[in-house]
Amino acid sequence: MTDPLLRWPETVDADLMNPDATVAGARQAGQVVTVADPVRLHGGADDFAVLRLLGAAMRTGVRIDWTLASAVPHGLDDIVHLPPPVRAEGRSAERIQVQWRERHRVGLCCYRRGPDFVVLRDLRRPEASFRATLDGPHATRFRALTEATRVDELTGDELVLLTDLRDNGLAVIDDVRFLLWPYRVETFPIPFTIF
Numbered sequence: 001m002t003d004p005l006l007r008w009p010e011t012v013d014a015d016l017m018n019p020d021a022t023v024a025g026a027r028q029a030g031q032v033v034t035v036a037d038p039v040r041l042h043g044g045a046d047d048f049a050v051l052r053l054l055g056a057a058m059r060t061g062v063r064i065d066w067t068l069a070s071a072v073p074h075g076l077d078d079i080v081h082l083p084p085p086v087r088a089e090g091r092s093a094e095r096i097q098v099q100w101r102e103r104h105r106v107g108l109c110c111y112r113r114g115p116d117f118v119v120l121r122d123l124r125r126p127e128a129s130f131r132a133t134l135d136g137p138h139a140t141r142f143r144a145l146t147e148a149t150r151v152d153e154l155t156g157d158e159l160v161l162l163t164d165l166r167d168n169g170l171a172v173i174d175d176v177r178f179l180l181w182p183y184r185v186e187t188f189p190i191p192f193t194i195f
Contacts, residue, residue, distance in 0.1 A: 011065065019053035027060045038069030038089050047073075048177050052149075054082035058106075059183040068093045076100055078169070078181060080124050081108035109170075111142075111182045118142045120182055122170060130168065145171075151178055 012031045015022045026033045039050050050066075057064040058081070068085035071092045076099055084100035085093075109122045118139045122130040134142050141161045148154060151173065154162065162178055165171040171180050 016049040023056040032063045035066035038067040040070040043073035055183045
């Protein structure tokens with residue numbers, strides 16, 4: 001008879017079209033999310049789906065099993081706060097995997113929400129760490145950004161805030177989509193006092 005506590009968790013295949021639902025289902029079932037195909041980050045539109053999945057996994061504490069099969073277009077600074085690859089294919093991807101694992105920490109780039117405020121924290125680049133509290137209309141606009149994924153879903157004031165976040169290295173935008181780098185802390189493996 002085997003002890004059920006010693007079993008490996010079940011896995012679920014990632015649905016890159018719906019990363020939040022994939023991660024939510026895996027969290028509820030105690031599963032590991034697996035990305036079947038090796039990931040090639042090339043700076044294009046397909047990267048948004050993978051990066052959203054990694055952010056959702058980091059936010060909820062769900063383990064994600066994925067393979068990196070390319071170099072990272074703009075270096076690790078923007079994405080080092082996301083879960084590093086479990087495997088790598090090719091020498092350049094292997095070097096990046098090692099660096100990513102060495103630099104990755106929980107809470108490097110995240111935010112907390114309160115009733116009328118949002119606290120942002122970015123420690124990905126130690127020489128340029130950033131902490132800020134948004135309150136009033138800025139907090140409301142930030143919440144709207146966390147619920148959208150496309151630029152055309154935003155109001156003028158929300159777009160101004162998104163541009164400010166991008167200019168401070170906290171968001172990435174293409175012609176259609178955007179992605180906020182900070183993830184919301186939903187599980188607290190880090191003390192709340194460090195914010």
